[in-house]
Amino acid sequence: MDITAAYTDLYQITMAQVYFVxxxxxxxxxxxxxxxxxxxxxxxxxxxxxxxxxxxxxxxFSDSDxxxxxxxxxxxxxxxxxxxxxxxxxxRSSKEGDVVFPNRPILQVEANIxxxxxxxxxxxxxxxxxxxxxxxxSRIRYSAKDAILLDMGLRRAxxxxxxxxxxxxxxxxxxxxxxxxxxxxxSIPSTxxxxxxxxxxxxxxxxxxxxxxxxxxxxxVLLIDTYNTLKIGLPNAITVAKEMEERGDxxxxxxxxxxxxxxxSKKARAVLDAAGLQYVKIVVSNQLDEIVIKSLKEQHAPIxxxxxxxxxxxxxxxxxxxxxYKLSEFNDAPRIKLSENIIKVSLPFKKQxxxxxxxxxxxxxxxxxxxxxxxxxxxxxxxxxxxKQIDISELEKEPLLELVMEHGKRVAPARTVTEISKxxxxxLDKLPVEYKRFHNPHIYKIGLSSKLKNERNNLIxxxxx
Amino acid sequence: MDITAAYTDLYQITMAQVYFVxxxxxxxxxxxxxxxxxxxxxxxxxxxxxxxxxxxxxxxFSDSDxxxxxxxxxxxxxxxxxxxxxxxxxxRSSKEGDVVFPNRPILQVEANIxxxxxxxxxxxxxxxxxxxxxxxxSRIRYSAKDAILLDMGLRRAxxxxxxxxxxxxxxxxxxxxxxxxxxxxxSIPSTxxxxxxxxxxxxxxxxxxxxxxxxxxxxxVLLIDTYNTLKIGLPNAITVAKEMEERGDxxxxxxxxxxxxxxxSKKARAVLDAAGLQYVKIVVSNQLDEIVIKSLKEQHAPIxxxxxxxxxxxxxxxxxxxxxYKLSEFNDAPRIKLSENIIKVSLPFKKQxxxxxxxxxxxxxxxxxxxxxxxxxxxxxxxxxxxKQIDISELEKEPLLELVMEHGKRVAPARTVTEISKxxxxxLDKLPVEYKRFHNPHIYKIGLSSKLKNERNNLIxxxxx
Numbered sequence: 001m002d003i004t005a006a007y008t009d010l011y012q013i014t015m016a017q018v019y020f021v022x023x024x025x026x027x028x029x030x031x032x033x034x035x036x037x038x039x040x041x042x043x044x045x046x047x048x049x050x051x052x053x054x055x056x057x058x059x060x061f062s063d064s065d066x067x068x069x070x071x072x073x074x075x076x077x078x079x080x081x082x083x084x085x086x087x088x089x090x091x092r093s094s095k096e097g098d099v100v101f102p103n104r105p106i107l108q109v110e111a112n113i114x115x116x117x118x119x120x121x122x123x124x125x126x127x128x129x130x131x132x133x134x135x136x137x138s139r140i141r142y143s144a145k146d147a148i149l150l151d152m153g154l155r156r157a158x159x160x161x162x163x164x165x166x167x168x169x170x171x172x173x174x175x176x177x178x179x180x181x182x183x184x185x186x187s188i189p190s191t192x193x194x195x196x197x198x199x200x201x202x203x204x205x206x207x208x209x210x211x212x213x214x215x216x217x218x219x220x221v222l223l224i225d226t227y228n229t230l231k232i233g234l235p236n237a238i239t240v241a242k243e244m245e246e247r248g249d250x251x252x253x254x255x256x257x258x259x260x261x262x263x264x265s266k267k268a269r270a271v272l273d274a275a276g277l278q279y280v281k282i283v284v285s286n287q288l289d290e291i292v293i294k295s296l297k298e299q300h301a302p303i304x305x306x307x308x309x310x311x312x313x314x315x316x317x318x319x320x321x322x323x324x325y326k327l328s329e330f331n332d333a334p335r336i337k338l339s340e341n342i343i344k345v346s347l348p349f350k351k352q353x354x355x356x357x358x359x360x361x362x363x364x365x366x367x368x369x370x371x372x373x374x375x376x377x378x379x380x381x382x383x384x385x386x387x388k389q390i391d392i393s394e395l396e397k398e399p400l401l402e403l404v405m406e407h408g409k410r411v412a413p414a415r416t417v418t419e420i421s422k423x424x425x426x427x428l429d430k431l432p433v434e435y436k437r438f439h440n441p442h443i444y445k446i447g448l449s450s451k452l453k454n455e456r457n458n459l460i461x462x463x464x465x
Numbered sequence: 466m467d468i469t470a471a472y473t474d475l476y477q478i479t480m481a482q483v484y485f486v487x488x489x490x491x492x493x494x495x496x497x498x499x500x501x502x503x504x505x506x507x508x509x510x511x512x513x514x515x516x517x518x519x520x521x522x523x524x525x526f527s528d529s530d531x532x533x534x535x536x537x538x539x540x541x542x543x544x545x546x547x548x549x550x551x552x553x554x555x556x557r558s559s560k561e562g563d564v565v566f567p568n569r570p571i572l573q574v575e576a577n578i579x580x581x582x583x584x585x586x587x588x589x590x591x592x593x594x595x596x597x598x599x600x601x602x603s604r605i606r607y608s609a610k611d612a613i614l615l616d617m618g619l620r621r622a623x624x625x626x627x628x629x630x631x632x633x634x635x636x637x638x639x640x641x642x643x644x645x646x647x648x649x650x651x652s653i654p655s656t657x658x659x660x661x662x663x664x665x666x667x668x669x670x671x672x673x674x675x676x677x678x679x680x681x682x683x684x685x686v687l688l689i690d691t692y693n694t695l696k697i698g699l700p701n702a703i704t705v706a707k708e709m710e711e712r713g714d715x716x717x718x719x720x721x722x723x724x725x726x727x728x729x730s731k732k733a734r735a736v737l738d739a740a741g742l743q744y745v746k747i748v749v750s751n752q753l754d755e756i757v758i759k760s761l762k763e764q765h766a767p768i769x770x771x772x773x774x775x776x777x778x779x780x781x782x783x784x785x786x787x788x789x790y791k792l793s794e795f796n797d798a799p800r801i802k803l804s805e806n807i808i809k810v811s812l813p814f815k816k817q818x819x820x821x822x823x824x825x826x827x828x829x830x831x832x833x834x835x836x837x838x839x840x841x842x843x844x845x846x847x848x849x850x851x852x853k854q855i856d857i858s859e860l861e862k863e864p865l866l867e868l869v870m871e872h873g874k875r876v877a878p879a880r881t882v883t884e885i886s887k888x889x890x891x892x893l894d895k896l897p898v899e900y901k902r903f904h905n906p907h908i909y910k911i912g913l914s915s916k917l918k919n920e921r922n923n924l925i926x927x928x929x930x
Contacts (some may be wrong), residue, residue, distance in 0.1 A: 001628050001646065008620060009643040011657030018663070018680045026666060073683065113666060120660075124620035125627060130693040154474060161626030162590060163466050172492035172546045178474040181466065184533040192476030195585075197792040198483070200800045201491060201578060215483045218538065227803055227928055259805060310785045319784035320621045320775045327662040335665045338692055340724060463692055 001160070003055055005085055006065040008121040013069065013082075016114045020078050028113040029329035029350045031105040032123065035343075038132050038318040042441025043431060045138045045424055046106055047168045048130030049096035050121055053410050056087045059119070087115050091300025091405035094353075096415065097134075097171055097424030098400070099431050101444045103343075103383075104353050104369050105328075113330065120325045128323040129161060130168040132315040136290075138428065140261055143293040148305040150191055151177040152285065155314030165313035172418045173423055174312075183347055186417045191220035193255050193283065193307075205232060209240040217249040221283050224268075225258045231340055234268055238275050253281035253305065260300040261286065268300040281305055289316070290438070336459045342384055348453060348459055354397040363430050364395060365442075370449035380447030389446065466625070468520055470550055471530035474587040478534065478547075481579045485543050493578040494794035494815045496570040497588060500808075503597050503783040504755075506895060507906025510603045510889055511571055512633045513595030514561035517588055518875050521552045524584070545712065552580050556870035559818075561880065562599075562636055562889030563865070564896050568808075568848075568908045569818050569834050570793075571867055578795065585790045593788040594626060595633040597780040601755075602637025605773055605894065607901055608758040613770040615656055616642040617750065618778030630778035635882045636889055640775075651882045658686035658720050658772075670697060673706040682714040686748050689733075690723045690765035699733055703740045717744035718770065726751065727766040734767040746770055754781070755903065776873040801924045807849055813924055814917065828895050829860060830907075845912030855912065 019026060037044050061069075061082050072078055100106050107127065109116050116361020137188075141149060151169040154162040167184035176189040183190035194212060202208035209222050222240065224233025234254065241251035254272075256264050261284045272280050285307035293306055310316065327335045327348040334348035350372040356364035368380040376397070383386035404412040415423075434442040448456070484491060491692020492662050526534075526547050534542055560836050565571050572592065574581050606614060616634040619627040631647035641654040648655035659677060667673035687705065689698025699719065706716035719737075721729050726749045737745050749761075750772035758771055775781065791811040792800045799813035815837040821829035833845040841862070847853035869877040880888075899907040913921070 001625060001648065003625070004646070006645040006649060007619075007628075008645055009617065009657055010645050010648070010655045011643060011659055013645065014657055014681050015659055015663045015677075018677050019666075021680050022676050023619070023666070028662075028666065030662070065645075066647065068645075072655070075596070090741060113662075117660070117662065121620050127626055130625045152474065154472075155586050156593055156787075157590060158623035158626030158779070159591055159594045159629040160466060160468070161623030163472075164624040178476060180471040180473055180475050180478065180530075180533070182529065183475070184471060185466065190537070192474055192479055194476055194480055195582070196802050197495070197578075197582065197790075198480045200792045200802060201484075201493065201795045211487050212483050214479075215486050216479050222582075254489075257739070258809075310787075311736045314779075314784040316784050317782060319779040319781050322621075322775075327665045330666045337661050337665060344723075433831055 003060070003122070004065055005059050005061045005118055006068070008118055012117045012120060013074070015117055017078050019114045020081060024115065026113040027331055028111060028116045028327055030109045030116050030120070030325050031328050031347065032107040032109070032127060032323060032325050033103060033105050033352070034321050034323040035102050035129070036322055037102055038135055038315065038321055039139060040438070040441070041139060042435035042437070043101060043444065044131055044321070045134035045172050046094050046098050046100045047096055047134035047171045048132055048164070048413060049093055049107070049404070050420070051130070051164065051167070051378040053091070053405055055122065055126070056119060056405065056408070057410060059087055060142050061085055068196040080148040083116070086116070086408060087111065087117055087119055088408035089395070089405070090403065090407065093404050094400050095402065095423065097427065099363070099427045101367060101446060104367050105347070105351055106444045108350065110350065111410040116304050124323055124325055126164065129322040130164055131323070132318065132321040133165045133168035133209055133313065134172035134424070135280045136312055136315050137169040137174050138424070139438070140312065141181055142171030143290040143297065144306055147295065147303060149174045150305060151179065151312055152307045152310035156310040157313040159293070164315055165238060167417060169312055173421065173425065188417055191219065192342050194223045196226050198221065199223065199226040205238045206239060210243070213240045213244050213249070213251065217244060219252045221253040221255050222251065223257060224258060229256060229259060229264055230267055232415065234271055238272070238277065241280055244456045247301040250375050251277070251280050253283045255283040255285065261298055261303070262299040262301045265301045283307060285309065287311065294438070304338050334455065334459060336456065336463065338460065338463055345460065347452070348456055351452070353400040356392055356395040356397055358395070361430065362381055362432055365432070366390070366445035366447050368392060368397070368447045368449060369452060371452050371455070374449060374451050377449040377451050381450055381453045383446065383448055383453070394422050468525070468587070469530055469532070470524050470526045470583055476570070477582045477585060480582055482543050484538055484579045484582070485546055488578065491747070492796055493576060493581045495574045495581050495585070495790050496793050496812065496816070497574070497592060497788060497790050498568060498570050498574040498785050499788040499810070500567050501591070501598055501787055503780065503786055504604060505903070505906070506600055507900035507902070508564045508566060508605060509596055509786070510599035510637050511559050511563050511565045511596055512599035512636045513592040513629070514572070514869070515880060515885070516595070516629065516632070517591050518556070518870055520587065520591070521584060521870065521873070522875060524552055526550055535730065538846060543596055550580070550583070551873060552576065552774050553581055553873040554583055554870070555868065555872070557866040558869050559865050560867065560888065562885040562892065564892045566832060566911060569832050569911045570816055570866065573815065582724040589788055589790055591629065593786040594787070595629055596700065597783065598630045598633035598778065599637035599889070601777055602634040602639050603782050603889070604755040604903070605758060605777065606638030608755040608762065609771055610762065612768060614639045615770060615772040616644065616777060617772045618774035619644045621775040622778040627778055632882060634777055636886050638886065638890065640769055653882055656684065659688045661688065661691050664688065664691040671701045671704060674701050675708070677708050678705045678714070683706065684717045686718040686720050688720045688722060690721060694721060694724060694729055695732055699736055703737070703742065706745055716742070716745050718748045720748040722750050722752065726768070726771065727761055727764040729768045730768050745804055748772060750774065752776065759903070761902055770774055773776070799920065799924060801921065801928065803928055804927065810925065812917070813921055816866040816917070820865055821857055821860040821862055823860070826895065827897055830897070831910035831912050833853070833857060833862070833912045833914060834917060836917050836920070839914060839916050842914040844915050846915055846918045847909065848913055848918070899919040
């Protein structure tokens with residue numbers, strides 16, 4: 001499947017047809033944001049931007065898309081428009097890899113309303129998923145501390161979504177992936193071990209280990225649990241490691257894929273060390289996630305490499321980020337979506353978001369949202385509680401939304417996954433630790449400028465009357 | 466991203482290099498199966514087969530894949546082999562759309578071991594995901610009874626996995642999708658309504674409804690909760706429905722996307738009926754799944770159409786099917802994978818699976834697994850409990866694994882999503898209702914032929930000694 005402009009919801013095209021007739025030059029501003037951090041996390045890692053920009057750069061309807069829409073009954077004049085469709089709008093965005101929080105714009109699209117609606121689904125689809133997985137990966141990295149992290153989830157991923165999962169995992173802090181295609185296209189280091197089937201194809205395990213170590217000695221990891229981990233697999237691995245030493249090679253590691261990983265890793269470490277194989281690493285896998293890894297670390301399990309699959313690439317248990325795309329301005333007039341639930345009332349106006357830093361250069365604990373045109377903000381107010389204001393005039397502020405696409409062309413240089421991952425880690429380093437803990441993390445605040453808050457309240461009252 | 470043969474795990478290629486040197490003509494049989502039905506379901510719906518066969522039909526390594534693997538240090542002779550790689554094996558499979566159960570082969574690959582390993586990841590990736598989603602869709606269909614079901618999950622799907630999710634949803638019983646690309650490629654009906662942004666782009670809701678109904682009168686659904694569902698949205702929708710009647714058009718429906726859907730649908734139905742608009746359907750959406758829909762049905766909520774998004778396309782809460790691919794025969798010798806957990810011991814030999822039917826043509830409650838070459842089976846035994854046997858000689862038996870690919874070429878005719886979906890429903894009709902209930906469904910049994918059980922036990926004992 002190639003991603004074309006038909007990678008969207010039908011209603012976008014239906015609405016586009018109506019706009020085409022009634023307001024073909026309507027100018028819209030949409031905000032992308034989400035309402036909750038996934039996994040009960042205190043933060044999220046924004047990911048997927050480079051993919052979105054790459055796709056938008058050349059997004060078209062194919063001939064077969066146009067034929068299909070003709071069959072669906074769309075009118076010829078509108079189909080002519082779609083034939084020539086391209087995205088010609090502006091995008092301002094948080095930097096990919098940044099630490100982001102709910103209920104503030106992460107990305108802003110400013111474009112003809114037809115274009116802005118047609119790209120909505122694509123944009124949500126890519127950003128929601130990659131942000132989910134980068135956040136999961138970041139949590140696993142936090143648990144795993146300095147251990148090596150290997151993504152091996154492709155077989156349980158959501159079909160080709162696994163390709164993007166591997167990219168997002170690297171952004172969130174994974175060292176390598178088993179996914180060859182993603183590694184190739186995104187320049188992510190690729191690694192792998194061996195499968196049970198390899199060993200089963202031999203009459204005995206030792207022979208299988210010998211062939212593998214002889215033909216693929218580099219980064220060789222022997223899987224030792226096919227028949228019996230400690231009684232058969234480990235002694236065989238030690239035999240082969242010693243044979244490798246005689247040839248001047250070194251066994252990289254052994255892999256445990258079942259049983260109690262804390263118990264087995266300690267036993268295996270002791271036996272390896274007693275055999276003089278202190279350098280042989282212990283690689284583990286089997287339904288790992290940030291919680292299991294945290295527990296293994298707390299038990300001082302001597303594990304060097306964690307291979308994480310299903311729970312990483314599917315973003316379990318949440319499996320989705322609730323990102324939305326809301327109209328905030330149309331033809332220069334602010335727009336709002338009301339709700340019975342005040343938290344779900346959208347923020348009107350084209351906006352900017354400021355991150356405040358404290359005197360040590362750490363994140364201050366609150367981002368401020370302001371109307372784009374108002375410039376520097378000196379006071380930040382609680383979105384709903386009228387008793388809460390903070391003077392922020394003395395704090396250093398970073399504007400977070402930067403122009404990355406103008407008139408449909410990229411204006412920011414493309415960034416590699418490695419660059420984004422390093423940037424992400426540098427930003428996480430500025431996030432105080434109380435936002436990173438797994439249980440009841442501290443809540444990062446979102447404040448509004450006084451002007452935005454007042455104007456929003458006026459709009460709510462206008463609609464109520 | 467194009468799917469090429471590099472859509473795999475690196476270790477498949479590493480192992481392939483070793484096989485290439487040591488056993489280039491090794492002939493393997495692998496079984497695809499899963500260990501647990503997702504969602505606590507009493508059954509699963511097998512999906513993804515047509516996609517797998519289509520992809521395998523033309524699977525190659527691209528030039529850039531070969532360059533990448535060269536950089537990774539693979540040897541020239543092996544790279545030459547990969548340049549000419551294609552899948553030339555046989556596949557026997559359950560029919561796509563069939564009702565399937567854990568711990569019995571659903572699909573069997575018989576091929577050169579290099580080919581069989583390189584395709585493993587792809588096969589698991591596509592079948593695990595689509596089976597997960599088709600099963601979820603089937604459960605939602607079971608709850609929703611005769612209501613119309615619309616897939617609208619693309620924005621929360623796992624990137625391009627959403628394309629396959631829409632296909633699998635149709636197989637599991639959804640009537641249509643919002644996903645234009647999937648609808649176009651797989652000939653699934655596509656439908657859609659309108660977004661809040663459409664209404665917000667107008668100064669008032671009535672004007673928005675009017676434009677939409679005038680320009681897109683066919684299957685027109687008005688979203689009535691932007692400002693106030695019962696006080697503003699519903700009266701505006703009724704005004705427009707009456708105006709449509711004057712033009713000879715009919716409003717298809719109104720959509721509720723927030724609030725208490727049972728309460729609001731009853732209120733809205735009463736008001737619509739009182740206005741003589743009995744034909745206007747009520748469409749609802751907002752975090753629906755099979756449990757919420759069951760509850761709405763139990764409350765007699767007068768809902769005609771359910772739009773389901775996130776919970777469908779991500780297969781929440783499970784988000785993954787635990788399908789595996791295990792070597793069962795190598796160069797005509799049976800192969801087994803042991804485990805501390807007897808349930809996880811794999812079944813050796815190339816096998817066939819038989820479904821037994823009772824005198825009424827309903828599924829009997831057990832599938833029997835036998836060695837492929839043994840032919841008709843007259844007695845079925847419990848896999849582990851030596852006290853349990855059943856005489857099945859009098860029961861009608863369907864062999865479930867059919868040859869669909871031979872020497873790498875498809876030998877079964879391609880089936881459309883519509884055909885597969887109808888077949889799936891016809892098979893579900895034969896499954897007794899006690900396997901379909903959500904709470905503690907009856908467990909469908911898997912039995913072994915006496916011969917398979919004895920041979921497996923012999924192999925276990927051989928490995929233990």
